[in-house]
Amino acid sequence: MGFVKPYENFPFSMVLFAVLVNVSIYALGAVILSGFGYIMAALYLLYCLGVEIHVMKMSCVDCCYYGKWCAFGRGKVATLLFKQGDPKRFTSKCISWKELLPDIFLLLIPLVIGIALLIRGFSLSMAMMLAALVALSFGGNYIVRSKIACKYCKQRELGCPAEQFFNKQQA
Numbered sequence: 001m002g003f004v005k006p007y008e009n010f011p012f013s014m015v016l017f018a019v020l021v022n023v024s025i026y027a028l029g030a031v032i033l034s035g036f037g038y039i040m041a042a043l044y045l046l047y048c049l050g051v052e053i054h055v056m057k058m059s060c061v062d063c064c065y066y067g068k069w070c071a072f073g074r075g076k077v078a079t080l081l082f083k084q085g086d087p088k089r090f091t092s093k094c095i096s097w098k099e100l101l102p103d104i105f106l107l108l109i110p111l112v113i114g115i116a117l118l119i120r121g122f123s124l125s126m127a128m129m130l131a132a133l134v135a136l137s138f139g140g141n142y143i144v145r146s147k148i149a150c151k152y153c154k155q156r157e158l159g160c161p162a163e164q165f166f167n168k169q170q171a
Helices: 012-036 037-059 072-082 086-092 097-120 124-149 156-157 161-168
Strands: none
Touching: 012 097, 012 124, 037 072, 037 097, 037 156, 086 156, 097 124
16 A cells, blocks of 8 residues: 555644534434434533543543644644643553443434334434434444544554554454
């Protein structure tokens, strides 16, 4: 494949694409959950916000993209919320499935609720939203992570626990 030079700051178009994928997943999840009421949708969006803040607090503050445009834009946002951490702490972290559960629930919660709504009464629009949610969660995230984020990430070269975790899983 050849050497790919990592970005010091990701191009805004790439950041925008990655952010739009995430926001689309959250929005679809909220619309699906609104089938059980707007309070459920609002709670889901608060959960999404909580997951984003947790990632920034636990990872972004220690990343080499702190204060810069990472693929997800979180490096810039983290500077508004948290003080910079220690980059050595980022490379020494270990990720397990337990740490990934909050991210997995971003898909599972609306998926399970949407399926329950379909069982209660079939709706073509609900089925299409569920299909779009799954497509964005798997296909959209695959494109973002493999073709944009990880491919051009400087932190991956310095040491990324997610990259190490997923490469270990494939071996």
